[in-house]
Amino acid sequence: MSLNVDSADVAFTFKGGMLPMTVMELASADPEHIRRQLAGKLSQAPAFFQHTPVVLSVEKLDEPHLALERICAVCRDHKLLPVAVRGGSEPIRQSAWALGLGWFPPVEEGRARILESVSERTNDAVDPAATEVVEERAADAPVALSETTRLYRGTVRSGQQVSAAEGDLVVIGAVNAGAEVLAAGSIHVYGALRGRALAGIHGNAQAGIYCRELEAELISVAGTYKRLEDIDPKLLGVPVEVHFVKEQLEIKPLA
Amino acid sequence: MAKIIVVTSGKGGVGKTTSAAAISTGLALRGKKTVVIDFDVGLRNLDLIMGCERRVVYDLVNVIQGEAGLNQALIRDKRVENLFILPASQTRDKDALTKEGVAEVLEKLKAEFDFILCDSPAGIERGAQLAMYFADEAIVVTNPEVSSVRDSDRILGLLSSKTQRAEQGQDPIKEHLLITRYNPQRVTTGDMLTLEDIREILAVNLLGLIPESEAVLRASNQGVPVTHDGASDAGQAYADTVARLLGEEIPLRFHEMQRKGLLSRMFGGNRR
Numbered sequence: 001m002s003l004n005v006d007s008a009d010v011a012f013t014f015k016g017g018m019l020p021m022t023v024m025e026l027a028s029a030d031p032e033h034i035r036r037q038l039a040g041k042l043s044q045a046p047a048f049f050q051h052t053p054v055v056l057s058v059e060k061l062d063e064p065h066l067a068l069e070r071i072c073a074v075c076r077d078h079k080l081l082p083v084a085v086r087g088g089s090e091p092i093r094q095s096a097w098a099l100g101l102g103w104f105p106p107v108e109e110g111r112a113r114i115l116e117s118v119s120e121r122t123n124d125a126v127d128p129a130a131t132e133v134v135e136e137r138a139a140d141a142p143v144a145l146s147e148t149t150r151l152y153r154g155t156v157r158s159g160q161q162v163s164a165a166e167g168d169l170v171v172i173g174a175v176n177a178g179a180e181v182l183a184a185g186s187i188h189v190y191g192a193l194r195g196r197a198l199a200g201i202h203g204n205a206q207a208g209i210y211c212r213e214l215e216a217e218l219i220s221v222a223g224t225y226k227r228l229e230d231i232d233p234k235l236l237g238v239p240v241e242v243h244f245v246k247e248q249l250e251i252k253p254l255a
Numbered sequence: 256m257a258k259i260i261v262v263t264s265g266k267g268g269v270g271k272t273t274s275a276a277a278i279s280t281g282l283a284l285r286g287k288k289t290v291v292i293d294f295d296v297g298l299r300n301l302d303l304i305m306g307c308e309r310r311v312v313y314d315l316v317n318v319i320q321g322e323a324g325l326n327q328a329l330i331r332d333k334r335v336e337n338l339f340i341l342p343a344s345q346t347r348d349k350d351a352l353t354k355e356g357v358a359e360v361l362e363k364l365k366a367e368f369d370f371i372l373c374d375s376p377a378g379i380e381r382g383a384q385l386a387m388y389f390a391d392e393a394i395v396v397t398n399p400e401v402s403s404v405r406d407s408d409r410i411l412g413l414l415s416s417k418t419q420r421a422e423q424g425q426d427p428i429k430e431h432l433l434i435t436r437y438n439p440q441r442v443t444t445g446d447m448l449t450l451e452d453i454r455e456i457l458a459v460n461l462l463g464l465i466p467e468s469e470a471v472l473r474a475s476n477q478g479v480p481v482t483h484d485g486a487s488d489a490g491q492a493y494a495d496t497v498a499r500l501l502g503e504e505i506p507l508r509f510h511e512m513q514r515k516g517l518l519s520r521m522f523g524g525n526r527r
Binding site for chain 1: 405406408409411412413415416455456457458
């Protein structure tokens with residue numbers, strides 16, 4: 001995964017990663033309107049506004065020009081750090097770059113599903129009432145899990161994709177080469193895992209992957225991944241659990 | 256009511272057409288009125304394997320486009336009673352097939368036949384999808400080789416999602432696995448996947464196992480389905496396959512290396 005050649009002379013390494021990111025979807029282009037709403041949110045959930053990085057999504061706005069600098073200033077006043085802009089016209093993209101922000105293309109059709117639920121979650125996070133619900137669920141995990149867990153019976157075949165957008169995914173059967181299983185939470189495969197398994201797709205680093213037989217093409221937890229080639233051959237073909245520990249994936253045989 | 260069976264695989268060259276020809280011949284030999292349809296429009300082969308290439312006048316596309324009647328296009332097999340071939344067009348492409356047209360042809364055939372075998376083209380595009388769309392059962396042909404197994408896996412996924420039975424929420428298509436070109440010796444030396452490997456990955460009921468055999472190549476080139484060669488291992492294996500398709504319990508043969516006994520050493524093996 002790292003591109004370094006001589007480890008003694010390395011200043012940095014590039015690593016692929018998916019980080020949890022709050023998307024602030026703007027429904028208004030008026031900085032003062034945004035300021036009023038932010039002020040209200042700040043008093044309700046001060047814990048959320050801790051220099052939180054946000055991506056400003058302007059896809060729902062139909063404006064070719066935007067007072068982007070003022071909107072960013074309003075955000076910073078409320079301890080939100082805009083790091084990038086998503087969508088919008090060419091002038092908006094240019095002004096994002098001029099302000100030192102990144103720019104993301106608008107959400108494509110195919111990816112919309114996943115990203116939609118990401119933004120749903122972040123909306124929840126901003127809404128203090130919803131935040132409490134999440135905490136309640138954490139305290140009462142078994143009940144909350146069963147509500148969002150998806151159970152799939154049978155073989156997940158090459159070319160098929162099975163996902164649990166909100167919770168865990170349990171597969172009673174094998175996941176074959178060329179198949180893909182995804183979950184916001186953990187992935188449990190009661191069979192051989194030969195395809196790709198991506199747990200914690202919204203950034204939940206606590207998620208894990210459990211399988212009866214590891215032969216996976218790729219395993220990923222919260223965006224950190226290992227390919228089949230990176231996996232210690234001793235761990236192949238045996239029951240294992242995979243977790244995100246100390247910034248990397250740890251694969252352990254299931255005792 | 257006729258049963259519609261698709262013979263499919265995803266990968267090309269694994270023995271779909273050979274198997275469709277051999278199984279339809281076997282069914283007819285067992286007294287079942289059978290028609291085998293070539294869905295490989297543009298790359299027509301079934302007529303060659305069935306030895307009727309000189310008698311093709313009209314084809315499936317002509318029938319679908321209303322240029323010929325169904326009975327004009329059906330070719331009666333010369334060797335077995337009750338067996339008919341509906342050839343593909345060699346000059347058109349697969350876009351000439353329409354879902355409605357195929358449905359209409361199958362509906363008419365259903366009234367007259369016990370079994371309708373659809374010989375699917377390779378790939379997962381239009382021709383293959385139309386061949387499987389109306390099926391009641393599927394025979395997935397697989398070679399003991401990783402790419403063939405993966406493609407079969409893909410096809411099994413499509414059978415459970417892109418077919419009429421799946422879309423209308425009826426009972427799922429009954430899936431059968433047919434392993435062809437199995438060579439026990441090369442399995443033992445590790446050149447080929449084992450029977451158990453394939454069954455474990457695909458998790459489908461095994462309908463038959465056809466050994467790699469010279470008889471198959473000879474049959475193809477002569478245009479005589481290998482089922483007629485009752486003395487050959489492949490011919491017997493296809494006969495077993497047909498019996499299992501008809502619900503009989505037949506033990507598996509030809510999957511283990513044959514130990515040469517004294518007699519076979521003296522008189523030569525029964526492999527031809």
